[in-house]
Amino acid sequence: MRFAPTDDQIALADAVSDLLMRECPPDAVRGAWETPDGRVPGLWDRLVEMGVVGICAAEEHGGLGLSMLDLVGVLVETGRAAAPEPVVDVAAVAVPLLDDVGGELAGTWVPSLVSGEASAAVGLERGVGAGNAVVENAAAADVLLLGATGVSGDAEVHLVEAEAVTTTDRASVDGSRRLAEVDWEPTSATRIAGREALGVARDRGNVATAAVLVGLGAAMLERTVEYAKEREQFGKPIGSFQAVKHHLATAALGLEYARPVVDRGAYTLVYGGDTRRDSSIAMAYAAEAAHLAGRTALQVHGAIGYTVEYDLHLWMKRVWALESAWGDAAFHREQVARRVLDSSPGAQDWTDKEHA
């Protein structure tokens, strides 16, 4: 038993953190609201150079051949910086999904995604079975991985190239997210995987997004603590007032307990177990912890936090988008309930080796 990241995993996350502090300060995130693709110019290339995009990719496809356990700490850092880059969609979902599918598809797409030559968009959650999917970066992507009820009548994963879809832009509350409705038709030719692969891809998306949410929440808490130390009212720093302390301690408590749950979600994806259960627990915790951190940050900042000149809203709005992009916390608790409450008694015995 050892529940801690390895030294290499810590070093990788630290290196990404350093990069993002240089290349993705709040002004760059703010700038991404105005760029056509909602991205920080050049940042993806830097992440590609560091190997971040290919952490989970097979070495034969130009990746590092590592796993979600190596990526999860990196994702916390991209959240902390509010980096408006598709690390979750490409590095945590598209690349491992395509590697799992294997064959020519993997050989074609994984190397070009890992090298940054091609871009991918992922729409596995929203719009499945009803209406058009709303997908981030859909208009700019070379390839889209979409969930749908396909010709088999069952949930499937489809791969469609840009020329086979029509997109209609949709605005997000988070101005750096470039969303689009995607009009497309699933066919037997676009189907690349079935229900099981779709489920695993969603589970990966949940854990990865949960890690980003933990980072977003931690960044808001850290900034707010610093603000509460500096800002004076009634002749004292507001952080000396018990009402303010208690708000911040409660937000810190949520994040403190979310991180181990997210790490366990990554562990289960790598080593096996009930990935839907553990990824849903991760998402439910991280979404609530990040949301509370945002609410707390705004309240403690007061009116300055309510302005768009101040940076806080960049993080807060990302949380509002991501906390339900893969299903909200209540949806995920219901996934857990189906396993814990509706399965046969004893099926969720903590002391079973499988669930340890």
Place this chain on the structure above:
Amino acid sequence: MDLRFSSSEDAFRAEVRAWMDGNVPASPLPSGDTAEGFAAHLDWERQLFDAGWAAVSWPEEYGGRGATLWKWLIFEEEYWRAGAPNRVNQNGLFLLAPSIFAFGTDEQKARFLPKIAASEYLFCQGWSEPNAGSDLAGITSRAVRDDAAGGWRLTGQKTWTTRGAFCNWLFGLFRTDPDQERHRGLSYFLVPLDGEGVTVRPVGRLDGDDGFAEVFLEDVVVTDDLVLGEVDQGWRVAMSTTSSERGLSLRSPGRFMAAATQLTALYREQRDAVEAGLLDPGLRDAVVRAWMDADAYRLHTFRTVTRMTDGEELGAEASFMKLFWSELDVSLHETALGLLGPEAELDVDGWMKGYQFSLAGPIYAGTNEIQRNVVAERVLGLPR
């Protein structure tokens, strides 16, 4: 990262489970916070000791098994899973003993630890006073030097002393230097309750048991060998005890895992009523939240134990643990009462009694308001 137990740990779990299966009383003992129940619980404590389970993580020379923290966690999981009785000797075993290991002399370790393990010495905690609760450093009980008696004369009043009426020893803080203030000039004493000048008065508790006591001390002579740590340095020793109380040693995850498992069973029994709208439909979500919180507490503890195994000390983060388990315990019991609906007040299966006990959690070991101050000031670094 490796979330698997070793084969030796699995074997240890099997050994604990087999013993518990063969020995845990078939029906629950009467409450350990009554005179009758306390005696029954003591018999159980001594049964545990005879089988070597009283203090598994202690070295063998003091009555333990020298088990690692991981094995101790496994023991706790199996203990609560089996529905074994509450530990009425927990103050000595889990709060005082870690401080004796850290601050005691060799003589004190040899004298006290084996007798605590054997439940011969039964300690209650002498922290709070009528005018010093959350503000522990405001205590006024004092110890006056008496060289002729070879020690100190203790005078003062301690209160909210859990199981004080049934114990034979008290550990607590007394002011040894009247010229110093607050947390300076206090000393940590081990006080025999059968000494002259000690009066113990039981106080009825919210849950109906005589679990509390007031302890009056008047010129009680305590010899020098009963000071734990250095004279006037008692605050430091006391903080190590409170860290144990807030964190790992008092409330291991096994307890909440067992309670959450019982809650899921209760939900299954009441599911039809929930789905029919006879009970709050939100209870389904509340049950799964409680289960997830117990799961998260377990994982967080795994992380903490990994850090302790690496040589780190459990500091102010113990306040995170105390906040989390105490709030989890209340919401878990409130959810159970919701599932019982109008049957809750009949308290057929102990959930109402458990609820009342859980309500003490956010108060003892430092109120949760104090814990939030500790998190804010010592973890987040906010100004005092």
